[in-house]
Amino acid sequence: MTLAGILFGLPLTVAAVAGLALALSSTAFALQILAERNQLTTRHGRASFSILLFQDLAVIPILALVPLLGAASEGVAGGGALLSVLKVAAVLAGVVVGGHFLLRHAFRIAARTRVREVFTAMALLTVIGMSLLMELAGLSMALGAFLAGVLLADSEFRHELEANIEPFKGLLLGLFFIAVGMSVDFGLLLEKPLEVGALVVALVLLKALVLFGVAKVAGHSSRAAGKLAVVLSQGGEFAFVILGLAVVSQVMERDLAKLLILVVILSMVVTPLLVMAEERFLPGRKKKTDGDDFEAPSGEENQVIIAGFGRFGQIVARILRAKRIGFTALEASQEQVDFVKRYGNKIYYGDSSRLDLLRAAKAEQAVAFVLAVDDVEGSLRTAETVRKHFPDLRIYARARNRKHAYQLMDLGVTVMQRETFLSSLDIARSVLKGLGLPDYEADKAVKRFREHDERRLYAHYGLHDDEQKMIDLAKEAAEELEELFAQDAEAETGQA
DSSP: HHHHHHHHHHHHHHHHHHHHHOOOOOHHHHHEEEEHHHOOTTTHHHHHHHHHHHHHHHHHHHHHHHHHHHHTEEEOOHHHHHHHHHHHHHHHHHHHHHHHHHHHHHHHHHHHHTTHHHHHHHHHHHHHHHHHHHHTSSSOOHHHHHHHHHHEEEEEEEEHHHHHHHHHHHHHHHHHHHHHHHHOOOOHHHHHHHHHHHHHHHHHHHHHHHHHHHHHTTTTTTHHHHHHHHOOOOOOTTTHHHHHHHHHHHSOOHHHHHHHHHHHHHHHHHHHHHOOOOOOOOHHHHOOOSSSBBOOOOOOOOGGGEEEHHHHHHHHHHHHHHHTOEEEEEEEEEHHHHHHTHHHHHHEEEEEEEEHHHHHTTTTOSSSEEOOOSSHHHHHHHHHHHHOOOOSEEEEESSSSSHHHHHHHHHHHHEEEEEHHHHHHHHHHHHHTTTOOOOHHHHHHHHHHHHHHHHHHHHTOOOOHHHHHHHHHHHHHHHHOOOOOOOHHHHHHHOO
């Protein structure tokens, strides 16, 4: 892109900034197109996501670089330019390192209040404060907002924050595009239609060719490389920010920035049409499944969600980790989150009964949901939410007691384990052996009790709301169990 700008007669600095801005693709457009076509887990979909993620991270140094280029273009002395570079580096390092530790402590205090509005206010305050700090340092406010988002995403409060700011995301994104749209000079399209059209074609074609070549070098099939090239061939929304900053920093003339912004927007408009054309005019290759276009999503972080990370949930997590099976852990107690994280476990703060939090944790993509919440009411709320909004997600539940198990069954949960049941059976087996019973006899007694109790659990389901009936059934069950053991004893005596 920079070389192309130089060929068009632009100065090196202007061409470099224009190249950096135009090289970025649109995360919003590309991911939306891939999601609509269920291609996010295909090989080209995953590669596209990787490239977009790298580009988004590259925005940080680009936004820091543009003001420095402006200072250089004004003829700042070498020592002054070096001082500016060191100042920017120091500010960025201080914000990243300091923010990483300070934000966590601030949000831990907010979490202890258990008030959602405090969390939301803290998130917005962080973004505004960091933006103002960047402006005071002579950098872009957009860089501050972006850094704030990166730091917040790196904390254990990530999913809770994502759920809380979800209502603001669409509004602010809409305002961003409205502001961009109002700054577009469509008069340029009428004045210079051929020039604008040629630039759009050049942008899309050049990016597609480079991306296709990169994908081929990375080992993708021609089909996957072609799809990747088409999906990422447009300009990105960060180009608007970079070009606007370039104008403010006096690196680029406003007229040139307006022209490039118009080119980026038109390239976005063209992308869905190119994707449809690619699918329409290559029907024979569309059905090809040679193994290159698809990649199994095994081991992804959201394959299993563990709600509740106490003693029960941690044991499940340790076994999953030993088998290298990815999971996302959610815990509503900030004290528990702090304790668990000291031992290197990956865990996120949040109430798992909230639908927005479950969506932020990508429950719709999960395979299994381990319900290990200690609080009975919280467990039932979570089970109800999951069953209602994610009916295909299988729940493996921890039940506090028999009554809790019946309540979970009312909600459609079929796989559950009472938390003290198996450990009690193991202790009973050890006691019997300690009293001198042979191993086989102790094992048989425990096995008979377990089968009887579990059979009774499901047989009496539906009657648990009738307290008197349950009392009568409990007495009958005790007598029935005594008879079973007596029959076993008689049978063993007869065999002897």
